[in-house]
Amino acid sequence: MALQLTTLALFLIAITGFVMTRRRALAQGDGTRRNLHSQPKYHGYFVFLATLLPGLVFLGIFLLFKTPVVNWLTMNQLPAELRNQGSGALSLLFSRIEQHAAGGQTFGELPEGAQGAADFLAMARRAATWAIIPFALFPAALGFWFAQSRVQPTFRARNATEKIVRGLMIVCATLAVLTTFGIVMSVLFEAIRFFRMEPISEFLFSLEWNPGTAIREGQAAGADQGSFGIAPLFLGTLLIATIAMATAVPLGLLSAIYLAELAKPRVRKILKPMLEVLAGIPTVVYGVFAALTVSPFIINLGTSMGFDVGAKVALAAGIVMGFMLIPFISSLSDDAITAVPDKLRNGAYSMGATHGETITRVVLPAALPGLVGAVLLAVSRAIGETMIVLLAAGLRANLTFNPLDTTTTVTVQIANLLTGDQRFDSAKTLSAFALGLVLFLVTLALNVGALKFQQRYQEKYD
Amino acid sequence: MTDTTTEMDGNVAELRNTVRDPKGQGDPKSYRISKDGETTRHEDAAWADKDLKMYTRDVHVHYGDNHAIKGVSVDVRPNEVLALMGPSGCGKSTFLRCLNRMNDPVPNARIDGTIALEGENIYDKDYDVVMVRLRIGMVAQAPNPFPKSIYENIAFGPRLHGLTDGKEELDEVVENSLRRAGLWEEVKDQLHQPGTNLSGGQQQRLCIARAIANEPEVILMDEPCSSLDPVSTNTIEELIMELKKSFTVVIVTHDMQQAERVSDRVAYFHLGDLVEVGPTNAVIRDAQDQRTKEYVSGHIG
Amino acid sequence: MTDATAQGSAPGGRRIDSDAFRSRLATRRRKGAILKYSGLIAICIALAILGTLLFSIVSQGWQGFLRTNVELEITYNEEIIGGDAEDIPSGAFQEIARNGLQKALGLPPEAEDYDPSDLNALISSGVRYDLQQAVRDEPELIGRTAQLSVPVSSTMDMAYKGKLNLDVDEGRRQLSNQQLEWFNQLQDDGRLHSEFYWGLFSNSDSRSPELAGLWAGIVGSFVMIGIVAAFAFPIAVAAAVYLEEFAPKNRWTELVEVNINNLAAVPSIIFGLLGLAVFLNTLGFPRSSPLAGGAVLVLMTLPIIIIAARSALRSVPPSYRDGALMLGASRNQAVMKTVLPTALPGMLTGTIIGLAQALGETAPLLLIGMQAFVAAPPEGINDTATAIPVQIYLWANAPERGFAEKTQAAIMVLLMFLLIMNATAIILRNRFQKRA
Numbered sequence A: 001m002a003l004q005l006t007t008l009a010l011f012l013i014a015i016t017g018f019v020m021t022r023r024r025a026l027a028q029g030d031g032t033r034r035n036l037h038s039q040p041k042y043h044g045y046f047v048f049l050a051t052l053l054p055g056l057v058f059l060g061i062f063l064l065f066k067t068p069v070v071n072w073l074t075m076n077q078l079p080a081e082l083r084n085q086g087s088g089a090l091s092l093l094f095s096r097i098e099q100h101a102a103g104g105q106t107f108g109e110l111p112e113g114a115q116g117a118a119d120f121l122a123m124a125r126r127a128a129t130w131a132i133i134p135f136a137l138f139p140a141a142l143g144f145w146f147a148q149s150r151v152q153p154t155f156r157a158r159n160a161t162e163k164i165v166r167g168l169m170i171v172c173a174t175l176a177v178l179t180t181f182g183i184v185m186s187v188l189f190e191a192i193r194f195f196r197m198e199p200i201s202e203f204l205f206s207l208e209w210n211p212g213t214a215i216r217e218g219q220a221a222g223a224d225q226g227s228f229g230i231a232p233l234f235l236g237t238l239l240i241a242t243i244a245m246a247t248a249v250p251l252g253l254l255s256a257i258y259l260a261e262l263a264k265p266r267v268r269k270i271l272k273p274m275l276e277v278l279a280g281i282p283t284v285v286y287g288v289f290a291a292l293t294v295s296p297f298i299i300n301l302g303t304s305m306g307f308d309v310g311a312k313v314a315l316a317a318g319i320v321m322g323f324m325l326i327p328f329i330s331s332l333s334d335d336a337i338t339a340v341p342d343k344l345r346n347g348a349y350s351m352g353a354t355h356g357e358t359i360t361r362v363v364l365p366a367a368l369p370g371l372v373g374a375v376l377l378a379v380s381r382a383i384g385e386t387m388i389v390l391l392a393a394g395l396r397a398n399l400t401f402n403p404l405d406t407t408t409t410v411t412v413q414i415a416n417l418l419t420g421d422q423r424f425d426s427a428k429t430l431s432a433f434a435l436g437l438v439l440f441l442v443t444l445a446l447n448v449g450a451l452k453f454q455q456r457y458q459e460k461y462d
Numbered sequence B: 001m002t003d004t005t006t007e008m009d010g011n012v013a014e015l016r017n018t019v020r021d022p023k024g025q026g027d028p029k030s031y032r033i034s035k036d037g038e039t040t041r042h043e044d045a046a047w048a049d050k051d052l053k054m055y056t057r058d059v060h061v062h063y064g065d066n067h068a069i070k071g072v073s074v075d076v077r078p079n080e081v082l083a084l085m086g087p088s089g090c091g092k093s094t095f096l097r098c099l100n101r102m103n104d105p106v107p108n109a110r111i112d113g114t115i116a117l118e119g120e121n122i123y124d125k126d127y128d129v130v131m132v133r134l135r136i137g138m139v140a141q142a143p144n145p146f147p148k149s150i151y152e153n154i155a156f157g158p159r160l161h162g163l164t165d166g167k168e169e170l171d172e173v174v175e176n177s178l179r180r181a182g183l184w185e186e187v188k189d190q191l192h193q194p195g196t197n198l199s200g201g202q203q204q205r206l207c208i209a210r211a212i213a214n215e216p217e218v219i220l221m222d223e224p225c226s227s228l229d230p231v232s233t234n235t236i237e238e239l240i241m242e243l244k245k246s247f248t249v250v251i252v253t254h255d256m257q258q259a260e261r262v263s264d265r266v267a268y269f270h271l272g273d274l275v276e277v278g279p280t281n282a283v284i285r286d287a288q289d290q291r292t293k294e295y296v297s298g299h300i301g
Numbered sequence C: 001m002t003d004a005t006a007q008g009s010a011p012g013g014r015r016i017d018s019d020a021f022r023s024r025l026a027t028r029r030r031k032g033a034i035l036k037y038s039g040l041i042a043i044c045i046a047l048a049i050l051g052t053l054l055f056s057i058v059s060q061g062w063q064g065f066l067r068t069n070v071e072l073e074i075t076y077n078e079e080i081i082g083g084d085a086e087d088i089p090s091g092a093f094q095e096i097a098r099n100g101l102q103k104a105l106g107l108p109p110e111a112e113d114y115d116p117s118d119l120n121a122l123i124s125s126g127v128r129y130d131l132q133q134a135v136r137d138e139p140e141l142i143g144r145t146a147q148l149s150v151p152v153s154s155t156m157d158m159a160y161k162g163k164l165n166l167d168v169d170e171g172r173r174q175l176s177n178q179q180l181e182w183f184n185q186l187q188d189d190g191r192l193h194s195e196f197y198w199g200l201f202s203n204s205d206s207r208s209p210e211l212a213g214l215w216a217g218i219v220g221s222f223v224m225i226g227i228v229a230a231f232a233f234p235i236a237v238a239a240a241v242y243l244e245e246f247a248p249k250n251r252w253t254e255l256v257e258v259n260i261n262n263l264a265a266v267p268s269i270i271f272g273l274l275g276l277a278v279f280l281n282t283l284g285f286p287r288s289s290p291l292a293g294g295a296v297l298v299l300m301t302l303p304i305i306i307i308a309a310r311s312a313l314r315s316v317p318p319s320y321r322d323g324a325l326m327l328g329a330s331r332n333q334a335v336m337k338t339v340l341p342t343a344l345p346g347m348l349t350g351t352i353i354g355l356a357q358a359l360g361e362t363a364p365l366l367l368i369g370m371q372a373f374v375a376a377p378p379e380g381i382n383d384t385a386t387a388i389p390v391q392i393y394l395w396a397n398a399p400e401r402g403f404a405e406k407t408q409a410a411i412m413v414l415l416m417f418l419l420i421m422n423a424t425a426i427i428l429r430n431r432f433q434k435r436a
């Protein structure tokens, strides 16, 4: 309620500012624009932005940090002995304080000294609801006043407005960098906490992955609950990615070659969108296909041929992942191949090369960096793909490279560790972030490598 | 063609045996002037089809509805340089590409008529297109070396067609081709550097060397100097003069002086028609057709 | 004319006249043909996979749009219900429904040689709530008898659809011998019918397959897509315009570029980790809420839309820009008045494709808590919510057999939405291209 009101008020003030200022600027210019450096509307825009932006920024800050600040203040109300318990117990206590503050159903009395915190929390929440109004409107008013005072015929309102807009755009462009920063920070922090509990050497070199169960309260935080060796996960990921690439690279590349070089334009026009359809299908759909259709088929086939087949086979997940990657590889390769200039093809023809030789000896070598980039990106996707393996690969970490066996992958483990009950002080939960860190670094290397290849390629022909 | 035009051109159509000395250099050449359809021919000697390197008879090219070449018949004699000239868009490149079937991959192109290499129609079903292009090499307007090393560029053709036995022979072919293209001294120490790193003129000579390595009988060149500076142009022109000793060359050029310098005969095109053809001096100094005259006078003032 | 004479007249007896050359040429041609046919086969395989995928979805899922109902004569027996329409336990309605079944099967009102719960298990557990609601809405019903068509239980539904193997031993069958007899009797009497199951769209999730629907997921998904559209589109356009039109070429912008390209390829589950650590744990967004899900999807979709928007901007001919600049427009004005309007359709196309991708995203949503059972659509962006793909994932993992066809039906619904979005994008692109 207060939020909607504040937003509405901000816009009303800003629009009023726009209308007023434009009129005033026009009046100052004796009714003609020629006496003003900038058109009156730019004076209006300037005031509009100078009012709205500070208001929205403070509104955003308030919304983002309201909860953490209130919670932090509440925790500070607690007596020291309560505050110094383990973080698990503390978060449990906090949720009970929250229940009391909300005044709903409560389970038992709060410990000594915590009642005060609950009262404070209730008060702070009520206050925070309405505090948003002055918090957002005051900066807006300040901006309004400041901008108004600048309006004169000589004021370069257009330049000022453009500068503000430019600044806004820079902020938007920077958001991408902030996202990466956020990813690195969040993954790194929790991973470091994990490595405090489990030595990094074990994580990297132990051959067993068995994170055990995170038991609720009572068990010492970070106790040795299981073994955290990434090797079997890595092997499983590698196995499935290898199967996927073995499926997707030949099919994707050959499809691209056919579409780009061999198919008649009419045929290409029909087939290319169909491949794009394949690319637009969400991975969860492929996952269901792998789990409900391909897996049973492979298991039946394998069993009937007398193989020892697991309940969930790596082969099914890998093959379907390959299906998913065919259009991905084919469309990137298609781009790389069509970007090869025709003059090279003509050169080859005029040397007496056949159509096939022109493709294999001139076009493909010329497109090679682009093709390598496509394959690297596909590997990156295969390693990072979650839903297919979550549905079709197993959970048990198995140090095997047998495609008919059950394996698990890094992404499956991350998803598995972080769904359901989590405690952010157990090695089990935190290990997911360590896995995330590894996954991020590996895919980063692949992506940047792919980009470098593709760039080198563009430089050659642009 | 209507009767009136025939009458108007009657004096041209009449066969003449003239001795002319266009340059006044005491080098008289005699040729007969005849006219068939749109084409005025200056004939300096009688050639039988079987003695010609190539000939085309009534060649038409359509790009979809666009009638780009309208019935062109022209001879190419052994070891001569024939220059194709004409205003932009008149179909010179189109016609040149027809000579070694480079129009085959163009999706909407249709070629009719006869184009013969040593008396055999290269558009004949039994004639393998690889064989056509092996015997009739081509150098494109803009240099188009493959993104491979200089050595690999030259070795491309011989390897493809299995023209050499073993590494030594291939090395020899590469060196020979580079020498004949006048590039050997400049690149002999960087044979394994990318061909794309060379200068424009060097790249064009590389492409010529690449074509020579196939030992073709005819070499087609589409404005080979258009993207080059005067010095490189000069080098290439000298190269062409040299090449005609062992090959037959058909070259497209816009440059009248270049045509005079390098070519033996000229074929002048206009809007898809072959307008005038004959010895270079005859066509340039003694143009009969109004269109040729205008083009020639616009350029040589 | 033979080849030998035709092509053998080159001077000097060169290699190309030899038989070896000709046989080599034949081999070369064969290799070319092999390449061509491999390509053709590859693309046929790709299309066959697409076909198999769609076929397996449709063949396993079309019955998910149907539900089996049984015709019963229901008597709203006053003795069982009692007087007060507002306050009747649902158990009473279970009895009423069972009586209807007994009547239909010609069984005596008092169970003697069978377990009444076996009878209850024939119809959906939702029937009693429906009856309860009906009486609440219309208290006059009490004492009357009505001909009703009520949903059967999922096992019966499967049996009617032929998805249960009924020829096996009782121990391995989901219907007891007794129940099977009743099933056959109901079927022979023509009391069982298939109907289109509208509940798939209007119901939310349920533990019983025959009651489960996608409504909560649809609402959740579209609230999140709305958040993504509202935030990602303007931010991405602003970022793209800056990078393409204004940014100086220096190391910083180069870094931003690499960053964006990399972000577009970062595994989606990593974004889930980001959401968990930053949005949930640090900023205190509610778990499993459309707000948290939307925020994660915004960050995921941003780089995709930025890349699409940049390529749209790049395809605007430079002459448009220069023309405006020559007329004395500022750089901003040139971009706003000429470049942006021209590139806008392309940007919108890219945005819709980005939104379609966000609609299918599952993994990051699981990490921010959307793996829980959610039986109602969210009432606000802070409420617990679910999404269509999450629902698909949950149903695919559900042990009940009836959820298998529901999973595929839900996939069909999701693909329908994606098809609509992509078709919109294509129409937009075509219209744009025609004008340009």
Ligand SMILES: Nc1ncnc2c1ncn2[C@@H]1O[C@H](COP(=O)(O)OP(=O)(O)OP(=O)(O)O)[C@@H](O)[C@H]1O
Binding pocket: B063, B066, B068, B087, B088, B089, B090, B091, B092, B093, B094, B095, B106
């Ligand atoms: N691939 C093609 N598809 C369709 N039309 C073409 C194609 N190539 C050439 N044309 C058309 O054929 C005609 C002749 O073109 P061509 O390139 O042969 O001219 P040109 O004499 O070489 O001109 P220039 O001196 O500018 O190189 C032109 O009208 C051109 O538009």
Ligand SMILES: [Mg+2]
Binding pocket: B092, B093, B094, B222
């Ligand atoms: Mg040309």
